[in-house]
Each structure stands twice: as structure tokens, then as C-alpha cells.
Amino acid sequence: MSRADLAKHSCTVARAIELFGDVWMLMIVRETFLGNRRFDDLQRQTGASPHSLSQRLKRLESIGVLRRETYSEHPPRHEYRLTTMGRDLWPVIVSMKAWGDKWLGEGTPSIDIRHKACGNVILPQMTCPECHEPMEAHDAQARLSREFEHERNAIRSQA
Amino acid sequence: MSRADLAKHSCTVARAIELFGDVWMLMIVRETFLGNRRFDDLQRQTGASPHSLSQRLKRLESIGVLRRETYSEHPPRHEYRLTTMGRDLWPVIVSMKAWGDKWLGEGTPSIDIRHKACGNVILPQMTCPECHEPMEAHDAQARLSREFEHERNAIRSQA
């Protein structure tokens, strides 16, 4: 097995990791959430080389996370905008922010999140949609499907 | 700027991305949440080469995400266990799962999450800790600190 095989992994977490386990993919998504949509701005703010950026934008577009939109025909100019699929990555970035603020932060965070509805500056929290209690790792139990369990045992018993 | 410079970025999100924007880092964390703690199991289940795995484990240990524990002196045997810092990465993995289940999933997910307290199989949700409403990207407004804004404008105006 190697990195590319993760794309065919039966677990969606592994497949998502294969797509977004990359500095530039995540940095571009973060940047688009901050409102930057153009190649040059993305390049400067993420720090990616034009080559890397170009490749990642193509991948993000082909996945369906970004949509490339022409905003000027003459001269040809484009913007990269988050699709619904892309906006759904918000919790991923926010979770990273929460972790980063807690474990890497000194002083004031560079970015605040304000909840438009209630107006407060907050850090979103993981909660149970059934009982509405906040959740952490030890509140949860992961259960593997029978097929997935078999798959893993098969891997386990390979030389 | 290049990848390594992200480590000195003033934004904690960027610093977190620099650490975890890597397939193997994320796959190892996911695997430890599933209960695997040993080198060989991690290697087989993640699909990383021993070299890559060894490097990542060292990095995870030096960051403080994993703690290397000897469980047998003779022969020397070790386990890698999540620290509190590591367990705090749970929302990151769960967010990826939620995204993956929604956008990459066909059929039944390979992994279920059960909330121990209420017993339901659920997908955790991002909510506002103040008003307890579920939150998505469009419910939030990102605000940059003044310093960070200046930093970004400085980058912007660079040739």
C-alpha cells in the first residue's frame, strides 16, 4: 500500500485525508474562507509556488471544492470560489483553528470568529445532535462496520 | 515564502496546517483514535512505509501529540498513545469524517460514532457555545486582528 491507494480506501475518513492531507490544499481552503479568490492573492497569502498553486487549484476544482469563474473575458481573468462542497469544509478548518489556538497560540488569536446570529465572538464546539451535549474524544465510541472490521483483520494477518 | 515558513506564521490555523497538512500525520492520528498503538499495526493499517512512519511518529512525539511508552523492557517494545493534546485533535478527524461521509460516501459508512452518554449513533455537529445553535460557514464571520491585517496587507503589496 502507498499514499495513492488511500483514494480507494473503503473508509471515507481515509479518502478525505488523502485529498486534504496536504499543506497547500488546506491553506487554499483557509484562504478562500478569508475571502481571497484570485491566483495572485492566493499565491502571496499561502506562500505556495505558482506551480504548486496551479496544481492544487486544478485538483480542488476537479474534486468540486472550488468553482473557477471567469469575471473578465478581455483580459481573461478568473476567480476561485467555494462551492457548497467546499463550504462544508468549514468545520475542518475551524477544528484546526480551535486546536491551534489552544496548543500553539500565544496571546491573541490572529483570527476571531463571530456568530452572526447571536453576535458573540466564539469558538465553535462539537456537540451531539441528539442530546445537544458538547462532545470530546472520550465521549465517543468508534464502531467499525463488520465488512470494515474484516478488511482490517485481513490487512493485519498479511505478512 | 515556502512550506517551512508556515511554521513561523502568526496565524495558529496556518501553523496547525503546517503540522497536520500531511497524509501520514493525519492517518496516524486517525489510527490511534481507532485504538492502534504499535508500530507494525500502524504501518499495516495506514499503509505508510516504515521510514515515513518512523519519521512521523518522531514528529508527533516531539509536537506532543503522541507519547512513546515502553510496555516491555525485554524485548524492548513500545506503544504510541495519544496525549491530551492529541485527543484534542478528535474534532479535526471527526470533521473530516463528516465531510467524507457526506461527499465521498456511498452506502454505509465504515465507521460509526456512538455518543456514550445518550447511546445514539450520531455525527457530531459544530455549534455556537454561547447560543447553542448549530453553525455552518455562512453563520460565521471571520475577523482578522489589526496586526494580522497589517501583516497581510504588507504581503499583498510586495512585488
Place this chain on the structure above:
DNA sequence: TTCACTCACTATAAAATATGAAGTTACTAG
């Protein structure tokens, strides 16, 4: 005591990927 086997790695060469710098296309503004 010799053989096969496990765990936890390290070493190495070849292959794949990323990087920075420069170049390109298609314009506009002065």
C-alpha cells in the same frame, strides 16, 4: 541449539514530487 518468527525500527538506492526562477499570454494605463 537451531530455526522460524515477531516487533520496532534503520539504511539505501531509485522514483516521484516540489521548488524557485524565469518566461508567456493577454491585456490596460500613461
Place this chain on the structure above:
DNA sequence: CTAGTAACTTCATATTTTATAGTGAGTGAA
């Protein structure tokens, strides 16, 4: 006519990753 901007592409070099093999410290069976 020159300079500048946006959105890239190309290319030679540098770095990383991968697969494969090997190592050390043991255990258990014949």
C-alpha cells in the same frame, strides 16, 4: 512605446518518498 498586472506554464534542480532489505533483541517450538 514602455511599464505593469493577472494568471498562469516551463524547466532544471532539490527534496522527499517509496520499496526493499537488513538489524537487534528477543520468544517459542523441535
